[in-house]
Amino acid sequence: xxxxxxxxxxHGIFFLLLLTSGLLLYFSETRTMFNQWQFPLVGFxxxxxxxxxxxxxxxxxxxxxxxxxxxxxxxxxxxxNVLFFLTWVISGLFMYFQASLPVEVRNIxxxxxxxxxxxxxxxxxxxxxGHVLAKQIPWPAWFGGKAEVPPIIQENRLERRDxxxxxxxxxxxxxxxxxxxxxxxxxxxxxxxxxxxxxxxxYNVTNDYPRYEEGEWxxxxxxxxxxxxxxxxxxxxxxPRSTIVDDFHCVTGWSVRHVEMTGVRIxxxxxxxxxxxxxxxxxxxxxxxxxxxxxxVDQLMEDxxxxxxxxxxxxxxxxxxxxxxxxxxxxxxxxxxxxxNRLEFTDxxxxxxxxxxxxxxxxxYL
Amino acid sequence: MGTYRSWRPVKRWLIPLVAVFxxxxxxxxxxxxxxxxxxKQWQQHIDxxxxxxNYQISTIYTLNDQLISTSETTWSQEAVKIEVSTRISDETNxxxxxxxxxxxxxxxxxxxxxxxxxxxxxxEEAAPLNQPFEWLRDVVSQADxxxxxxxxxxxxxxxVFDSFRDLDFRGFHLQEQEHTYLRMVVQEDGHIExxxxxxxxIPPDYIGTYDIYPEQLTWDMRFVVLDDEVQRAPPLxxxxxxxx
Numbered sequence: 001x002x003x004x005x006x007x008x009x010x011h012g013i014f015f016l017l018l019l020t021s022g023l024l025l026y027f028s029e030t031r032t033m034f035n036q037w038q039f040p041l042v043g044f045x046x047x048x049x050x051x052x053x054x055x056x057x058x059x060x061x062x063x064x065x066x067x068x069x070x071x072x073x074x075x076x077x078x079x080x081n082v083l084f085f086l087t088w089v090i091s092g093l094f095m096y097f098q099a100s101l102p103v104e105v106r107n108i109x110x111x112x113x114x115x116x117x118x119x120x121x122x123x124x125x126x127x128x129x130g131h132v133l134a135k136q137i138p139w140p141a142w143f144g145g146k147a148e149v150p151p152i153i154q155e156n157r158l159e160r161r162d163x164x165x166x167x168x169x170x171x172x173x174x175x176x177x178x179x180x181x182x183x184x185x186x187x188x189x190x191x192x193x194x195x196x197x198x199x200x201x202x203y204n205v206t207n208d209y210p211r212y213e214e215g216e217w218x219x220x221x222x223x224x225x226x227x228x229x230x231x232x233x234x235x236x237x238x239x240p241r242s243t244i245v246d247d248f249h250c251v252t253g254w255s256v257r258h259v260e261m262t263g264v265r266i267x268x269x270x271x272x273x274x275x276x277x278x279x280x281x282x283x284x285x286x287x288x289x290x291x292x293x294x295x296x297v298d299q300l301m302e303d304x305x306x307x308x309x310x311x312x313x314x315x316x317x318x319x320x321x322x323x324x325x326x327x328x329x330x331x332x333x334x335x336x337x338x339x340x341n342r343l344e345f346t347d348x349x350x351x352x353x354x355x356x357x358x359x360x361x362x363x364x365y366l
Numbered sequence: 367m368g369t370y371r372s373w374r375p376v377k378r379w380l381i382p383l384v385a386v387f388x389x390x391x392x393x394x395x396x397x398x399x400x401x402x403x404x405x406k407q408w409q410q411h412i413d414x415x416x417x418x419x420n421y422q423i424s425t426i427y428t429l430n431d432q433l434i435s436t437s438e439t440t441w442s443q444e445a446v447k448i449e450v451s452t453r454i455s456d457e458t459n460x461x462x463x464x465x466x467x468x469x470x471x472x473x474x475x476x477x478x479x480x481x482x483x484x485x486x487x488x489x490e491e492a493a494p495l496n497q498p499f500e501w502l503r504d505v506v507s508q509a510d511x512x513x514x515x516x517x518x519x520x521x522x523x524x525x526v527f528d529s530f531r532d533l534d535f536r537g538f539h540l541q542e543q544e545h546t547y548l549r550m551v552v553q554e555d556g557h558i559e560x561x562x563x564x565x566x567x568i569p570p571d572y573i574g575t576y577d578i579y580p581e582q583l584t585w586d587m588r589f590v591v592l593d594d595e596v597q598r599a600p601p602l603x604x605x606x607x608x609x610x
Contacts (some may be wrong), residue, residue: 051515067405081457155378155605156374156375156379158377158381162377165381165382166381166382166384166385167385168385169385169386169389170385170392171389172389173385173386173388173389173390173393174388174389174390174392175389176389177389177390177393177397178393178394178397179393179396180390180394181394181398181405182397182399183400184399185401185403185511186399186402187399187402187405187510188399188402189398189401189402190506190507190508192404236488268545317484318483319483348418
């Protein structure tokens, strides 16, 4: 009994950690706040979830052994938890391996993950308040195992025959439902999903631009860092790729809507290669040897900041910055340095090319 | 006990009703409507035709029953050559050749060559000739109704449009539609024969009385499978003037 209580309390602690970190991630204001503090909230959430998963798997045997002769109320509680837990695990795995899944599947997984949390919250509140105030919902006495189960309930105990009946009726009406759908004059297959709209105007500050061949490109990271590094596409290629669908906005007025961009998060690159910035600012240089722009270090360490390799599933064209450009969804296109080949960390902020010659805003937020 | 046995609400009513509900909802959700099925077949057909062959595509474009331009396009996934002939007067045409190759394109007008990198605004102006299948997929995905007619050795897919979500066609932004449809005729052996786009648009609200907006547009593309490779731009084209 003591062991089960311990399991129950640990379950509560893990759940609270996941719920809190999940809600902090859900709301963009709190998510940004943690990014600015450079606290790896996503990593924390994922690793807590994996630890919790291991803990649940290890404790399942004890829990079910304990429940075997317990009343309905306890069993319903556990099964409800198992159901939601599986929903979070499966949708969470879809989110974790999102790079290899289509956008629609990823979006559905994110929605399910979030909605399962909000649906489960009332139960969590009632359960927690009940424990803290030592109050219980007035279920019928038999439901809590304190009285004999009345005959009207007993006679409805489900048997194999009921399962077979349920399945047969279900399959039959599923076919009927399918036939009704076939006859319904609706066209839903294309969906209402957004389409790419607009096209990229190519603006360069030099007459010609770099045309890197495969394997030729390198990114130097130097200046005020713990150790300078030189990375190539193979180094970046081993990181998990992320895909976002975003509107690309140029400060001159045009936008390309719903562009699918694939790349890696800059913070992941730094984490993997142990690059620790020691300056407050970073200057991103373009391979055209003329263009550059600067950022606060925390801006490039935000979850959203990426090195982009692909637009709409295709490698960037040479004119669009092949093989790699910087991208931050909250900033104008001029911050998206193409053919980025050097990141230099400094204590003084460099004033970028378009800030010098065009009077553009230094941070370039939309 | 006997009194209750005749009642048994869960076994007798709840389980069958839940099964009926889950079955109906599941069936209605999981199975496609006839139009959804036809739409998917159509999209698969477009994918297959795009992947399997190179084509010679002849187009005729009319605006308010007036012939505006004709073109001959040789198309492959790797390269596209478009010869456009635009009518200027009853006896005069303006001819232009466009070449699209990976991330470059070239324009030949008379002896003059221009070149630029892709993507470029010219792509939108040349559309849908440079990417006819991508354009087809996009237009069909905005259909309000889809149907298929089979007969006489032909399969005819038809999409009817009440409005477009987002479509610019030959310089006109199309929104609400009066009578607009797209037909694609395919031989039963799978070869595409004709794509015909008939448009009778309702002018958007922002079109003023004196603005030019069409009453009727037609766009026909006739496809013939091409056995040869698409002709690439000559070396001279690479020395052409850079186009802004």
